Amino acid sequence: MRGAYPRRRGIALLGLALLAGGWIGGCDSGREDPEESLLRERCGLCHRYDNALNKRKSATGWERTVWAMRQRGAELSDQEAEQLVRYLTQKRALP
Numbered sequence: 801m802r803g804a805y806p807r808r809r810g811i812a813l814l815g816l817a818l819l820a821g822g823w824i825g826g827c828d829s830g831r832e833d834p835e836e837s838l839l840r841e842r843c844g845l846c847h848r849y850d851n852a853l854n855k856r857k858s859a860t861g862w863e864r865t866v867w868a869m870r871q872r873g874a875e876l877s878d879q880e881a882e883q884l885v886r887y888l889t890q891k892r893a894l895p
């Protein structure tokens with residue numbers, strides 16, 4: 801059957817795009833990680849809050865980044881900072 805293959809590939813690509821979109825953009829707005837609202841509220845003041853979600857870093861890398869942002873003025877308690885570092889390390893580890 802002509803045309804069957806490209807169509808199937810199209811659907812597979814669409815699936816991939818939805819998957820990636822859902823993961824990065826947080827499509828399912830029903831439930832949100834508490835860290836995600838931290839990110840939005842405390843990290844979205846100076847740049848897009850998903851700045852961090854476009855990057856991948858090691859645990860140390862995220863620790864440095866969050867500390868650097870606190871130096872710049874991000875308002876996070878020690879506990880919130882640790883929570884975010886853990887979250888980012890988990891979600892956005894190096895591949």
Ligand code: HEC
Pocket residue numbers: 839842843844845846847851852855865866869870872873874875876884
């Ligand atoms: C007081 C302002 C401010 C706040 C609040 C802030 N940032 Fe930033 N951030 C900056 C500036 C300035 C830059 C450098 C310019 C740029 O890359 O947009 C930056 C860059 C970044 C980068 C890209 C550079 C890198 O090191 O990879 C990441 C990731 C990042 N910020 C994450 C965060 C996170 C996570 C938070 C919340 C904990 C946060 N930022 C809060 C000012 C801020």
